[in-house]
Amino acid sequence: xxxxxxxxxxxxxxxxxxxxxxxxxxxKVDSHDTAAAVVLMAGLVPSRTTPTSGSPRAPYCLMGVxxxxxxDIDGVANQQGCMVKVRDGMQIxxxxxxxxxxxxxxxxxx
Amino acid sequence: MTETATPGxxxxxxxxxxxxxxxxxxxxxxxxxxxxxAVLDEGDVALRASRGxxxxxxxxxxxxxxxxxxxxxxxxxxxxxxxxASLQDSTGVDIQLQxxxxxxxxxxxxxxxxxxxxxxxxxxxxxxxxxxxxxxxxQVREKIPEVGDTVAGATWCPEDGHVNPLLLLRAMxxxxxxxxxxxxxxxRVETIDPRPEGFRIRARAGGDWDCARVVLCAGLGNRELxxxxxxxxxxxxxxxxxxxxxxxxxxLDYPTGHVRQTGEGTVQIGDSKEDVGFDSGTTTEVMAKIxxxxxxxxxxxxxxxxxxxxxxxxxxxxxxxxxxxxxTTYPGAYLVTCHSGVTLAAFHEGPLADWIASDxxxxxxxxxxxxxxxx
Numbered sequence: 001x002x003x004x005x006x007x008x009x010x011x012x013x014x015x016x017x018x019x020x021x022x023x024x025x026x027x028k029v030d031s032h033d034t035a036a037a038v039v040l041m042a043g044l045v046p047s048r049t050t051p052t053s054g055s056p057r058a059p060y061c062l063m064g065v066x067x068x069x070x071x072d073i074d075g076v077a078n079q080q081g082c083m084v085k086v087r088d089g090m091q092i093x094x095x096x097x098x099x100x101x102x103x104x105x106x107x108x109x110x
Numbered sequence: 111m112t113e114t115a116t117p118g119x120x121x122x123x124x125x126x127x128x129x130x131x132x133x134x135x136x137x138x139x140x141x142x143x144x145x146x147x148a149v150l151d152e153g154d155v156a157l158r159a160s161r162g163x164x165x166x167x168x169x170x171x172x173x174x175x176x177x178x179x180x181x182x183x184x185x186x187x188x189x190x191x192x193x194x195a196s197l198q199d200s201t202g203v204d205i206q207l208q209x210x211x212x213x214x215x216x217x218x219x220x221x222x223x224x225x226x227x228x229x230x231x232x233x234x235x236x237x238x239x240x241x242x243x244x245x246x247x248x249q250v251r252e253k254i255p256e257v258g259d260t261v262a263g264a265t266w267c268p269e270d271g272h273v274n275p276l277l278l279l280r281a282m283x284x285x286x287x288x289x290x291x292x293x294x295x296x297x298r299v300e301t302i303d304p305r306p307e308g309f310r311i312r313a314r315a316g317g318d319w320d321c322a323r324v325v326l327c328a329g330l331g332n333r334e335l336x337x338x339x340x341x342x343x344x345x346x347x348x349x350x351x352x353x354x355x356x357x358x359x360x361x362l363d364y365p366t367g368h369v370r371q372t373g374e375g376t377v378q379i380g381d382s383k384e385d386v387g388f389d390s391g392t393t394t395e396v397m398a399k400i401x402x403x404x405x406x407x408x409x410x411x412x413x414x415x416x417x418x419x420x421x422x423x424x425x426x427x428x429x430x431x432x433x434x435x436x437x438t439t440y441p442g443a444y445l446v447t448c449h450s451g452v453t454l455a456a457f458h459e460g461p462l463a464d465w466i467a468s469d470x471x472x473x474x475x476x477x478x479x480x481x482x483x484x485x
Contacts, residue, residue, distance in 0.1 A: 051357040052374045067417075078356050078415065098375045100359040101410045102256075 020090040035092050036062055036069040036081030044094065047071060047081070051098035070095040122148035122292070124466075125311050125321040127299050127335060130160035131275065131451035132458060133327035134282035139463020140325075141289050148319060149286070150311060151295040152331065157347075157390060159329050160451060162422020164352060164380045165275040165372075166365055167209060167453050170242055170267030174228050177235050178477045179431050183450070186457035187269045193456040194273070200288065203281035205273050206373035212270025213245070213253065214367040215261055215407050222263045229265055242267045256361055258409045264366075272365040274372060275452050282455075294319070298331070302338045304440040309339070323442040325466060329425045330388075332447050340439025342480045343447055347388055347423035351396050352380040353404075354418040361410065369404050369411075377414055379404045383424075390421045424449050427483070434462065434478040436471070445480070 015031045022042040029038050036059035039047040046056030048070045059069035062082045069081035074091050077099035081092070124140050126133050129151030137147050169187050173180025187209065194207040216222035226244040233240040243249075243266045250257050250264045287293065296316030303310045308322040324339065326332045336343035355377035362371040368381045382396045397419055405412050425447060427433060432448035444466050448454055465472050 098357045098359045101361060101414060102359075 018086050018088045018090075020086050020088070020092060022092050023094065024091075029086055031086065033086050034062075034082050035071055035073055035079070035084045035086060035090070038086060038092060039069070039071065039081060044092075046094070048095035049097055054097060120148065120292075120294075120317060120319050122146050122319060122321045124148070124323045124325060125150055125309070125319050126325045126327055127302075127311070128152075128326070128328035128331065129283070129293055129295065130158070130327065130329060131163075131279055131282070131455055132160075132329070132446055132448065133325075134279065134286060135451075135455040135458035136325060136327060136446060136463045136466065137286050137291060138282055138289075139459040140467055141286065141291060142459075143463065143467035145467065146290070147286070148292040148294060148321070150299055150313060150319065151293060152298040152328075153295045156298075157330055157388070157423050159422055159425055160279055161276065162350075162352065162390070162420055163275050163452060164350070164378065165272050165370065165452060166212070166367075167207070167271040167273055168212065168367075168450070169269040169453075170212065170214060170265060171225070171228060171232070172450070172453070173431075174232055176429070176431050176477065177232075178474070180232060180236065180240075182457050182461075183453060184269060185461070186454045187271070189456035189460050190271070190273075193459055197278075197281040197285060201281045201284045203277055203284065204373075205277040205281055207271065207273045208365075208373075209269070209271030210364060211266060211268040212272070212365045212367075213250065213264040213266050215250070215257065215264045217260055217262060217403070217406060219262050222265070225265045229267075241269060253364060254362060254366075256408055256410050258406050260406050270365065272370050273452060278452065278455065299328070299335065302335060302443075304339060304443070308442060309440075323444070323466070323469075325444045325446060327446050329447065330423065332445060336445050336480075339443035339445075340437045341435055341443065341445045342483075343433060343445060344428060344480065344483050345447060346385070346426055346428075348426045349382070349384040349386050349390060349421050349423055350380055351382045351384075351392050351400060351419065351421045352378060353397060353400055353416050354378055355411070355414040355416050358414060362408075366407070368400075369408060377411065379411075388423065390423050392419050392421045427480075429482070432478050433480045434465075434475045435480055436466075436469075442469070 017028045018031045045058045048057050057068045060066045064083050070078050071081040072093040073079040123145040124147045126137050126149045129149045140147050172183045229242045246263045297314035299313050301312045309324045311319040326335050332343035357375035369379050435445045437443035
């Protein structure tokens, strides 16, 4: 992932740094950021693949309309990343294809 | 020829009024018979049942009080695979036809018993040639493991299936145009004037059309058009609301009467019935009911997100069966109206279009004449 962000922050309101994980990698972000902003900043492109053709996609409209920013957030698939604000410790992952709605399989205990 | 076309008038062998699933299927069948066909369509302000339906190619239970309707439904289901293949050959559009059987899930024993009795009677009326099974919950789960504990059972018919109705409409329209068909959607048809040599059709906008034959396929719009050519179309709207969920991985191998999964993974939920006039809107109350039933049938849908909902108006006769009729007052005028434009599309493109093309009386269609409502 590139470590130089094209995001320029304007000092508009007080915020505090929050640590989230993008594909398991810790990244410090602003408490006002959305999950979609975070994946753009982290360079997680594509941030999803489509259910039918597997075509690569990334956040686009950033206002809840286009559904291009679907992400797996804290284990819940198909979240609109632009509509979800970050929380400390949030786990953000790519949405790969369609969501599986079957109950998550219990991991065998060893 | 004594008639002279007025400036701007256009001429076709057949003018078909209504460019929905019914109209386009018949238009293709008439082209196959060598006719030059024009489809006059109201445009996107129309009620558009063909854009709002559920997409089932459904056999079980249809025609329980009219064996002839059960017969044409099953005939259409048999013709469907050839029809879909030929659409794909000519347009490249895969309309996602799947006919592996379908289930009607019931939540109570009473509901299941009533359906089993109805299908039993149809089986008897068909002399034993009517495939269906009544399944208990355990048997249902052999086909769909995900159904909920509160499901009493289901009726199963191996001839049921589904299709993507929007792709079907698109494929038929593309093929019609590629074969030289004309679609004129400059406005609602206002009048049909029977003339010595056919008909002159006037639309609200655009020019007139002159044609030797006219076929009314305008859905609820047939109510006003039919009397102009000596026919009657006592139709009323019945609203269905449809919910559409996000795309998920395949979980449902068969369509059911209330829930189906499209080829792209979209979850589609429906089957509400309301008499609310010409209001094609949605209501929270009915959407909640539809969603609640779907979750009882399939608990794993509990947190599936809904992305769209719509209402659409079914085109219903008093008994729910089609009207197929040729005008005797004005020969060359035909009325074709039905509720099941998807299921019957293959029948409409085939035998029904051949009947219109032949212009001969078909006694087997008399049972679908509108006189049955006045007798």
